[in-house]
Amino acid sequence: xxxxxxxxxxxxxxxxxxxxxxxxxxxxxxxxxxxxxxxxxxxxxxxxxxxxxxxxxxxxxxxxxxxxxxxxxxxxxxxxxxxxxxxxxxxxxxxxxxxxxxxxxxxxxxxxxxxxxxxxxxxxxxxxxxxxxxxxxxxxxxxxxxxxxxxxxxxxxx
Numbered sequence: 001x002x003x004x005x006x007x008x009x010x011x012x013x014x015x016x017x018x019x020x021x022x023x024x025x026x027x028x029x030x031x032x033x034x035x036x037x038x039x040x041x042x043x044x045x046x047x048x049x050x051x052x053x054x055x056x057x058x059x060x061x062x063x064x065x066x067x068x069x070x071x072x073x074x075x076x077x078x079x080x081x082x083x084x085x086x087x088x089x090x091x092x093x094x095x096x097x098x099x100x101x102x103x104x105x106x107x108x109x110x111x112x113x114x115x116x117x118x119x120x121x122x123x124x125x126x127x128x129x130x131x132x133x134x135x136x137x138x139x140x141x142x143x144x145x146x147x148x149x150x151x152x153x154x155x156x157x158x
Contacts, residue, residue, distance in 0.1 A: 008127030009156060010050075018049040022157040023059055028149040045157055048130075053077050057132075057154065061085075074132070074152075076123050081134060095134050097121045105140065115139040119147075129155040 013019070025042045046059025054077035062069040070087030081095040088108050094101040095118040105114040120135035132152045138145050 010125040010130060013050040015050050015052045018047050020157040021046050021048045021057070021154040023057075023152055023154045025061065026151045030147040030149075032144050032146070046154070048154065051075070051077075057152070076132065079121065081121055081123070081132065095121050095136060112140050113142065115142075129153060 023042075023044050023046050025040075025044070027040045028037045029039075030037045042061060044059050044061065046057055049056045049058075054075065057074040057076070059072055060069050061072050068088065070085050070089065073084045073086075075082045079096060083093045083095070085091050090106045091114065092103055093114075093116050094103075095116065097118050097120060099118060101116040101118070103114050103116070104111045115138070117137040117139075118134065119137065120133065122131075122133045124131055131154070132150075134148070134150045136148050136150075138148060
């Protein structure tokens with residue numbers, strides 16, 4: 001995780017402090033067949049909490065098609081991001097640059113083996129806003145499914 005020289009509002013937070021944040025989530029997925037990338041953009045609110053060793057971001061992500069929502073919890077520590085999704089389609093993913101994570105993608109019809117290979121992890125905390133960018137490859141049941149580029153931008157929601 002990289003922090004800028006003057007983190008401003010974020011630097012004043014002590015361990016255990018939390019604040020409401022406004023989030024912009026943009027995901028771009030590139031399939032192996034070379035089709036145009038699929039882009040999804042979501043704006044929502046959440047909570048950012050300072051931890052002893054990093055940050056925890058919680059938010060509810062609504063399905064762009066309006067078919068439900070799921071809770072997302074992202075824990076950021078030095079060089080590592082853990083994303084947990086709850087709901088009908090749940091998973092835990094661990095992102096560490098240059099490392100592979102093997103886990104499961106749980107669906108109402110059963111679990112699927114899922115692998116994540118992380119290409120990039122960048123987090124920055126500016127004076128009044130912060131961002132997280134994850135670039136990673138996903139395979140399901142041992143087959144490459146897509147490259148993902150996920151960017152979260154968040155700022156205090158006062």
